[in-house]
Amino acid sequence: MKNTFLIAIMLFSVISIFSSCKDDDTDTPCTETTWYEDADGDGLGNPDSSQEACDQPEGYVADNTDPDDTSCAETTWYEDADGDGLGNPNVSQEACEQPEGYVADNTDTDEGGSSLTVIDVDEALFLADGTDFTITTVDCTLSDGTVTICYQIVTNGVPTDHDMGPWCPNNIADGADAGGIWLEGGEVYDVDGAFIENMATFYGDNTWLMYDGNGDIYTTDTEEDCGNAANPNVGEEYQNFCVECLPSYVTDLTQTYLIPVTPVRLDTPVDFAMMGPMGGDGPSVRGLAFNGVRFDAAAPTDAILGAYTLAPFDDAGGHINLAAGYHYHAATGVSTTIDQTDGHAGMIGYAMDGHAIYARLDANGEEPTDLDECRGHYDDIRGYHYHVDAAGNNNFINCLGGAYAN
Ligand SMILES: [Zn+2]
Numbered sequence: 001m002k003n004t005f006l007i008a009i010m011l012f013s014v015i016s017i018f019s020s021c022k023d024d025d026t027d028t029p030c031t032e033t034t035w036y037e038d039a040d041g042d043g044l045g046n047p048d049s050s051q052e053a054c055d056q057p058e059g060y061v062a063d064n065t066d067p068d069d070t071s072c073a074e075t076t077w078y079e080d081a082d083g084d085g086l087g088n089p090n091v092s093q094e095a096c097e098q099p100e101g102y103v104a105d106n107t108d109t110d111e112g113g114s115s116l117t118v119i120d121v122d123e124a125l126f127l128a129d130g131t132d133f134t135i136t137t138v139d140c141t142l143s144d145g146t147v148t149i150c151y152q153i154v155t156n157g158v159p160t161d162h163d164m165g166p167w168c169p170n171n172i173a174d175g176a177d178a179g180g181i182w183l184e185g186g187e188v189y190d191v192d193g194a195f196i197e198n199m200a201t202f203y204g205d206n207t208w209l210m211y212d213g214n215g216d217i218y219t220t221d222t223e224e225d226c227g228n229a230a231n232p233n234v235g236e237e238y239q240n241f242c243v244e245c246l247p248s249y250v251t252d253l254t255q256t257y258l259i260p261v262t263p264v265r266l267d268t269p270v271d272f273a274m275m276g277p278m279g280g281d282g283p284s285v286r287g288l289a290f291n292g293v294r295f296d297a298a299a300p301t302d303a304i305l306g307a308y309t310l311a312p313f314d315d316a317g318g319h320i321n322l323a324a325g326y327h328y329h330a331a332t333g334v335s336t337t338i339d340q341t342d343g344h345a346g347m348i349g350y351a352m353d354g355h356a357i358y359a360r361l362d363a364n365g366e367e368p369t370d371l372d373e374c375r376g377h378y379d380d381i382r383g384y385h386y387h388v389d390a391a392g393n394n395n396f397i398n399c400l401g402g403a404y405a406n
């Protein structure tokens with residue numbers, strides 16, 4: 001027994017010496033265990049992908065109970081419906097392996113062959129009457145060079161779905177129904193008698209005094225006054241006037257608009273034209289309501305106020321000037337709205353690129369959270385479309401996501 005024990009010790013020593021000579025390092029012996037891949041990083045390992053090791057390898061765990069470990073890193077794949085090797089940034093799925101018809105690229109914004117929904121302008125939604133408000137189709141070329149067909153919309157700008165005015169109350173004792181609204185700092189204010197009475201306080205400037213000793217409010221009352229008071233370089237004689245241009249001043253006006261029948265998305269949005277060096281190349285008109293009234297560029301409220309005039313909007317968000325006729329600066333929900341059956345916000349008109357414009361809030365009173373820089377987004381029912389800005393912001397949409405008719 002003793003000999004056997006000694007032999008065993010000697011044998012062990014020889015093995016140890018041999019072993020350390022061979023490895024020439026100081027590692028202590030270890031017991032290898034099985035480690036399971038945790039590709040999705042949830043701490044649970046994939047039972048079908050393992051390795052033996054003493055120490056836990058990077059990306060592996062001892063657990064082997066992950067039922068859905070893909071043993072790969074999922075990446076985003078973009079639909080390439082037109083087979084040009086470029087993927088559609090708006091249609092994607094996550095997968096380990098490249099799905100059929102999908103590519104890693106996401107730079108294809110060409111609609112050709114895309115499965116994206118594109119909705120044509122529905123001519124029948126406009127309240128055209130065939131005389132004062134007509135719609136015909138004409139050949140047209142869009143801003144991106146697309147040669148296509150446009151609706152040519154000719155209107156006298158008179159809404160047939162609601163009254164125009166009132167704008168200026170007569171006396172500081174008048175209630176809200178005697179006047180329109182004013183937009184300031186994102187808020188909509190009723191222009192009632194009290195608003196006029198309170199203007200010096202509201203704007204922190206005692207120059208404001210828009211009424212006489214009887215409380216009667218100074219209001220333009222001729223076409224000439226309307227034209228003069230609306231001039232940015234208004235004379236001092238029009239200071240402290242409420243500017244009210246009446247429908248009777250603009251009965252001879254007609255406006256002609258071109259809107260592509262089929263909207264064409266662009267890689268880069270089109271900025272609207274504005275006065276001054278910051279203006280974009282696009283149109284200044286944002287779009288049209290179904291009654292043919294334009295959703296116009298922001299009212300120059302700073303210039304209006306700087307001249308100590310007030311040019312209120314009526315409750316529909318519109319007012320009149322001699323060049324443009326009746327036009328909107330805010331969407332207040334008064335003009336025709338097409339309700340949607342799925343709880344989506346109602347449709348209020350079309351932008352100049354032929355994409356539809358919807359109200360800001362859905363049936364639950366909520367604004368979409370995924371709007372792009374133009375205030376647009378996409379769904380499969382409506383295609384690309386806009387949601388209008390809050391009325392108090394003196395704005396509708398921020399840019400055009402599609403080409404407009406030149
Ligand atoms: Zn205006």
Ligand SMILES: [Zn+2]
Nearest residue numbers: 344358368377
């Ligand atoms: Zn929407």
